[in-house]
Amino acid sequence: MNRLSWFNTVSLTLGFAFLYIPMVILIVYSFNESKLVTVWAGFSTKWYGELLGNDAFLSAAWVTVKVAVLSSTFATVLGTMGAYVLVRGGRFMGRTLFSGMIYAPLVMPEVITGLSLLLLFIGIGIERGVMTIVLAHTTFSMCYVSVVVSSRLVTFDRSLEEAALDLGCSPAEAFRLVTLPIIAPAVISGWLLAFTLSLDDLVIASFTSGPSATTLPIKIFSAVRLGVSPEINALSTIMIGIVTVGVISASLISKQALVRQKRDEQAAARAQ
Amino acid sequence: MRRFLLIAIPYAWLTVLFLVPFAIVFKISLSDYAVSIPPYVPQFDWAEGIMAFIRELDFENFVFLTEDDLYWKAYLSSLKIAISATFLTLCVGYPIAYGMARAPEEWRPTLMMLVILPFWTSFLIRVYAWMGILSNEGYLNQVLLWTGIINEPLTILNTNTAVYIGIVYTYLPFMILPVYSALDRLDGSLIEAAEDLGCSRAKAFWLVTIPLSRPGIIAGCFLVFIPTLGEFVIPSLLGGSGTLMIGKVLWEEFFSNRDWPVASAVAVILLLILVIPIVLFQRNQQKQAEAEQ
Numbered sequence: 001m002n003r004l005s006w007f008n009t010v011s012l013t014l015g016f017a018f019l020y021i022p023m024v025i026l027i028v029y030s031f032n033e034s035k036l037v038t039v040w041a042g043f044s045t046k047w048y049g050e051l052l053g054n055d056a057f058l059s060a061a062w063v064t065v066k067v068a069v070l071s072s073t074f075a076t077v078l079g080t081m082g083a084y085v086l087v088r089g090g091r092f093m094g095r096t097l098f099s100g101m102i103y104a105p106l107v108m109p110e111v112i113t114g115l116s117l118l119l120l121f122i123g124i125g126i127e128r129g130v131m132t133i134v135l136a137h138t139t140f141s142m143c144y145v146s147v148v149v150s151s152r153l154v155t156f157d158r159s160l161e162e163a164a165l166d167l168g169c170s171p172a173e174a175f176r177l178v179t180l181p182i183i184a185p186a187v188i189s190g191w192l193l194a195f196t197l198s199l200d201d202l203v204i205a206s207f208t209s210g211p212s213a214t215t216l217p218i219k220i221f222s223a224v225r226l227g228v229s230p231e232i233n234a235l236s237t238i239m240i241g242i243v244t245v246g247v248i249s250a251s252l253i254s255k256q257a258l259v260r261q262k263r264d265e266q267a268a269a270r271a272q
Numbered sequence: 273m274r275r276f277l278l279i280a281i282p283y284a285w286l287t288v289l290f291l292v293p294f295a296i297v298f299k300i301s302l303s304d305y306a307v308s309i310p311p312y313v314p315q316f317d318w319a320e321g322i323m324a325f326i327r328e329l330d331f332e333n334f335v336f337l338t339e340d341d342l343y344w345k346a347y348l349s350s351l352k353i354a355i356s357a358t359f360l361t362l363c364v365g366y367p368i369a370y371g372m373a374r375a376p377e378e379w380r381p382t383l384m385m386l387v388i389l390p391f392w393t394s395f396l397i398r399v400y401a402w403m404g405i406l407s408n409e410g411y412l413n414q415v416l417l418w419t420g421i422i423n424e425p426l427t428i429l430n431t432n433t434a435v436y437i438g439i440v441y442t443y444l445p446f447m448i449l450p451v452y453s454a455l456d457r458l459d460g461s462l463i464e465a466a467e468d469l470g471c472s473r474a475k476a477f478w479l480v481t482i483p484l485s486r487p488g489i490i491a492g493c494f495l496v497f498i499p500t501l502g503e504f505v506i507p508s509l510l511g512g513s514g515t516l517m518i519g520k521v522l523w524e525e526f527f528s529n530r531d532w533p534v535a536s537a538v539a540v541i542l543l544l545i546l547v548i549p550i551v552l553f554q555r556n557q558q559k560q561a562e563a564e565q
Contacts, residue, residue: 008374011367012383018364019390019444022401025411029404038409082282092279101286107550109502111519112539115526116293119536123296139289142282171274200394203504207526217396224396224509228404236397243392251385 023240030233037228047234057219057235064199064216067130071137072194078138079145079194080187086146087153105143113140114207121208128210136208137198144197145190152186185257192250196243301333301536333537342521343538347545349516353432354500357439361496362489364440365447369488370481372448373455384452391445398442399509406434406510430512438506443499447492454488455481487560494553502542518542 004012030048034041051057082102089095105113117136121128160182164174180187202217209215216235223232337343372383390398405411406429413425428434458481466476482489504519511517518538525535 004371004374004376007367008371012371012375015364015368015371016386018441019386022398022405022441023390023393025405026397026401037404038407038411038414078282078285081278082286085279085282089275089279094283098279098283098286101283101290103554104550105290107498107546107553109499109519109542109546111502111504111522112297112543115522115535115539116297117289119296119300119532120289120293135289139285142285146282196392200396202396203523217394220396220400221505221509224400224403228400228407232400233404236394236400239397240393243394244389247385247389247392251381 026233027237027240030230030237032230032233035230037230037233047230048238051231051234051238054231056214057216057231060214060216060219063130063213067133067137067205067213067215068195068198071134071141071198072191074134074138075142075145075194076187076191079142079190080149080183082142082146083148083150083153086150102143102146105140106147108140110201110203111207114204117204118207128208129212132208132210133205133213133215136204137194137201140204141194141197144193145187148190148193149183149186152183156182185254189250189254192246199239297536297539300533301540302331303533333533334541336534337537337541342516343518346516346518346521347541350501350518351545353435353439353515353517354497354503357436357443357500358493358497360436361440361443361447362493365444365492366451366489368444369448369451369455372452373458380456387445387448387452395442396505399438399505402434402438402441402510403429406437429510430515432511432515434510435507435515435517438510439496439500439503442506443496446495450491450495451485451488454485454491458484487556487563490556491553491560494549494556498546498549498553501546 029037029040031043031045032040033044033046082098086099086102114136117132117139118128121132126132156179160178161174164178165171169177200217201215202221205215206218206221209218220232220235223229368387372380372387375383403410407413408425408427408429410429412428413422416422417425428437462484463476463480466480467473471479502519502522503517504523507515507517507520508523511520522535522538522542525531525538
């Protein structure tokens with residue numbers, strides 16, 4: 001179907017323009033000299049300097065990164081276990097409930113998840129702060145990790161694991177030496193997904209954080225409610241930059257891994 | 273033993289941090305408002321047992337929701353906004369997905385990455401970007417005034433129009449990806465056959481391409497509709513005081529009015545409304561998975 005009609009060309013051009021122009025404007029105007037965000041007054045990096053001098057933003061950024069690293073790591077461990085149980089667990093009591101609990105948070109409105117977790121934390125009397133945000137983020141992002149990892153596990157050739165067991169590996173060794181390296185790309189993309197979900201989250205963090213912990217999205221949201229500001233433009237540009245570099249390098253890495261895997265498979269086929 | 277732990281750890285985690293909280297929301301939605309901390313009278317006392325709970329059960333908060341027409345209107349207007357926005361997203365997303373599916377093979381990974389990239393960028397930032405564009409002195413009005421298309425700046429920010437634009441913009445990747453994957457699998461020879469048999473190109477598109485991409489359309493629509501219904505960030509940043517959406521009402525009920533029982537009742541009803549599309553969505557996914565095997 002390689003026939004791009006004029007209609008296809010126009011819709012692709014307009015579509016990608018629609019997706020990218022808002023972000024391009026944001027980036028361009030973050031280098032605007034003027035305090036009036038919508039009036040161009042010459043190139044300047046002063047808002048970046050101002051941002052670096054803003055302790056409130058810096059400490060919020062630090063809290064956000066801490067929460068994201070911790071919650072995505074926990075979520076990856078729990079989510080991989082969850083995926084393993086879903087795909088390999090066989091039958092056990094309450095299996096339907098378990099898979100329901102894995103899939104439900106994916107479609108749950110954030111306001112409900114946030115509200116319910118807050119009520120839980122108050123009910124059992126935990127003081128709200130970094131730890132409660134980590135618990136909340138781990139819970140919803142482990143489900144995303146489970147979905148990503150289980151889609152890899154489904155296509156996984158089980159005979160490789162069985163061969164390792166036959167050759168004298170313990171189940172733990174077979175997992176570490178055979179299964180894990182094969183599902184590693186899915187586990188890594190699960191971690192990355194959990195990490196960005198946590199960096200991004202405003203609603204659940206607002207419900208589950210206390211006065212002692214403010215994350216960057218909470219800070220941005222309260223600043224943005226008052227209107228557009230050049231400092232937020234600068235901050236957004238930095239965040240867009242980090243994500244772009246991350247996504248592009250992740251896709252390059254996975255491309256390389258694919259090439260290497262293909263080469264290995266060909267070598268194995270030749271050896272036979 | 274090892275298998276038991278493997279199952280038990282994630283199971284216990286989700287039970288404590290997902291299932292139990294819902295039970296609590298449900299419980300508090302049935303209790304009374306009180307000026308205290310926490311601001312509700314617990315209705316359920318383990319010591320009294322379940323029988324006493326059932327005897328004293330009252331649906332006062334739910335009755336309250338039906339009496340005050342703010343909530344009615346908020347649910348209805350959320351539904352209306354979510355349905356129309358989903359339709360708009362489909363109208364914008366389908367041509368893009370169609371163009372991607374017909375693009376040369378070597379472009380597709382790049383196009384795919386260009387669609388996914390915004391999805392990884394902060395939701396909040398993407399919504400915020402539109403505030404600068406749509407405001408009265410914003411970039412859009414500047415361009416329109418400069419080209420002489422309009423003489424007076426348009427008021428778009430803080431209206432429902434801005435909310436629609438925001439939803440279409442942020443949820444577009446969720447529509448494009450499933451539609452694209454359905455179109456990508458479509459067998460091109462079917463369209464050629466239709467054309468050989470005398471269909472015009474437009475007719476072949478309407479009679480062959482659209483029906484065969486239906487699973488993708490359905491999946492995309494659910495992926496946009498379900499999160500939009502409870503959306504909070506978009507109506508609160510781009511919408512005005514006249515924009516009623518249930519996510520915003522719940523937030524305000526909780527943070528501004530501090531009426532937790534009513535906020536919980538609002539959440540319970542939102543959940544009940546969402547159960548139908550979620551079940552339908554899962555059916556659709558299952559059917560598709562079976563069809564592929």
